[in-house]
Amino acid sequence: MILREATPADDAAIVETYAACYPSRVLTPESVRADHEAAPPQEHPLTVLAEDGGKVVGLARSHVDLESEFTDLAVTTVMVLPGHRRKGVGTALQRRVAEHQRAIGMRRTVARTADADGAAFASGLGLAESRVERISFIDPSTVEAPGPLPEGITLRSLGEIDDLRPVYDLDCAVSADVPSATPFQPYSYEQWTVSIVGTPLLDRDCSLIGYADGEPVVMVFCDTAGTRMFSGLAGTRADHRGRGLARVVKAHALRRAAGKGVREAYTNNDDTNAAMLAVNTALGYREHSRQTLVLGPI
Ligand SMILES: CC(C)(COP(=O)(O)OP(=O)(O)OC[C@H]1O[C@@H](n2cnc3c(N)ncnc32)[C@H](O)[C@@H]1OP(=O)(O)O)[C@@H](O)C(=O)NCCC(=O)NCCS
Incomplete structure (x- = not known):
């Protein structure tokens, strides 16, 4: 398994990974690209992919939360395809983005867990549940x-x-x-x-x-x-x-x-x-x- 930063050629794989892990998200490769290009530099956006045998099996993303009064808050998203979980991929991805977040002065993070695996993972990272959203x-x-x-x-x-x-x-x-x-x-x-x-x-x-x-x-x-x-x-x-x-x-x-x-x-x-x-x-x-x-x- 290797970790690498995403390039525009990965936009379709990013959409597929979201579809597997956060099925209610509506995205297209074009919207992934446009969101990336629209991000202001103060967001310090980063997308890291985990690849296994040339196939994307997970990804992690980070950006500074400019819609919060906290100035040291980053939004973290980590997802791993269901067939590739519990092998340390999520941990490796999360460590890579946490390194980036600390380097740009971030001290806390918010994340959104999609399922019981995500909840267990977040609890292992010391993240506390703050609220629940219902997807309808x-x-x-x-x-x-x-x-x-x-x-x-x-x-x-x-x-x-x-x-x-x-x-x-x-x-x-x-x-x-x-x-x-x-x-x-x-x-x-x-x-x-x-x-x-x-x-x-x-x-x-x-x-x-x-x-x-x-x-x-x-x-x-x-x-x-x-x-x-x-x-x-x-x-x-x-x-x-x-x-x-x-x-x-x-x-x-x-x-x-x-x-x-x-x-x-x-x-x-x-x-x-x-x-x-x-x-x-x-x-x-x-x-x-x-x-x-x-x-x-x-
Ligand atoms: C969360 C997610 C990224 C974890 O990916 P992963 O590659 O399976 O993570 P790891 O293998 O590195 O697991 C790290 C630790 O998380 C905990 N964990 C993960 N899944 C778990 C489960 N189903 N039950 C109990 N603990 C679990 C364990 O402590 C695990 O360590 P261990 O396997 O040595 O016991 C993956 O489950 C996922 O994509 N979920 C949907 C998206 C999501 O909710 N993301 C979380 C945002 S915080």
Whole structure:
């Protein structure tokens, strides 16, 4: 087994490894490349591959978490194909990225465990469980037509909006309310336009914003790739909550996605986020899996 840094020729193998270890992730080789190119230098991104007999059997990634107030926090991802586990591959990969993380001044890390193997591995590293996320699944073609929009609300797709600054402000406001293992700090507007809105998977027809009195008050952002979709952020401005806005806008987004041929849609929610879990359940989402966020020293 050898460890080496990933090159652009490995983008397809990276997508396949995610598909085996984190099946709800929606990625393409093009999006892996674009994310790499969009990463600001302060993230110090690193992807290391483990190869056995010329085949990629695992990988580890690291980047500095610029969306946290902690200045010494790195995000770590380690994954090994199921048939190659318990042979020390994960340990070798993790040591390689931890070396890099220490060298750039990082002292703590967050990681996301995908299964019982991951939980045991993280516990062996001294990482403590901080919160649990529920991954939910729906076939968007099963979503019923939504009722009318509440009075005064107009809907625009992301592709129809010229001035994105108010959408950024809404994103910052709702993201601050999403449960997180570490104190949240938003990207700058410039970085947001590159790392969030500029990514090739962000679907400009299915990502929808609801306006009231000319201001965005509800948003649903969706990534799509062929028949698959992942919706990361859905949020309603605090003074418009409790009106059914998130549900109706997400229903529109899912039906648009169904119209484009999407048949597998995933979303993630903190296990304590009762409001969003209720919206998703009402739309017909069902639990797919759970992931535990772990945090600790490097
Ligand atoms: C976590 C993962 C990367 C480990 O890969 P691996 O190559 O099997 O790891 P290693 O062989 O180096 O195992 C290191 C130690 O982790 C612990 N461990 C790993 N899997 C375990 C399991 N199923 N049960 C108990 N302990 C386990 C053991 O202490 C093991 O050492 P040992 O085999 O000497 O007992 C792999 O299981 C995986 O890809 N899981 C899905 C993704 C994920 O959750 N990543 C974790 C992010 S923190």
